[in-house]
Amino acid sequence: AQSVTQLDSQVPVFEEAPVELRCNYSSSVSVYLFWYVQYPNQGLQLLLKYLSGSTLVKGINGFEAEFNKSQTSFHLRKPSVHISDTAEYFCAVRRTSYDKVIFGPGTSLSVIP
């Protein structure tokens, strides 16, 4: 069975500082990996995804993530955060096309002015 762990439930960070949100997954087969963002009172929006190939994936709003197969991790990073990045971030995995997406518990990012 697959599972997703997000080690930090809350991450406060000052504006313009870098941030890393951690995600680890377990799966016995290859998976697709995703990061979603949920702004207050909104649905989830796809930030970026890893399918195959280059382990560094760039997404929207200046975010990027690095896939590490040996550590089964897919950490999300941004070199300089803005107030508008305050949101809930979810890491997710999907095994095959018709398989369900399994979400991690989420990390609440709070950007402090």
Add this chain to the structure above:
Amino acid sequence: EAQVTQNPRYLITVTGKKLTVTCSQNMNHEYMSWYRQDPGLGLRQIYYSMNVEVTDKGDVPEGYKVSRKEKRNFPLILESPSPNQTSLYFCASSPSEGARGYTFGSGTRLTVV
């Protein structure tokens, strides 16, 4: 604009009064799914559908029904709502090619009193 539309956005109802939350997508996606989001529990899948007339249970299907009579619509039915179904509900869709990830609706906040 490509989107998943859920209605209503907010709903307060009484225990036992049947209700339907509608979900419609305009992207010709094969796969559709319902999730509920609860504090501390993350997103849990209720039901999903791989195509018209093909539905199956997710992780927390008790107390819910779905139907998929048309490709674009995937309503969630609560025949006899109870207070433990108070939650934030999301509909999501994706093409059969799973690497594309989900497109989410804006959510329905349901309160059962």
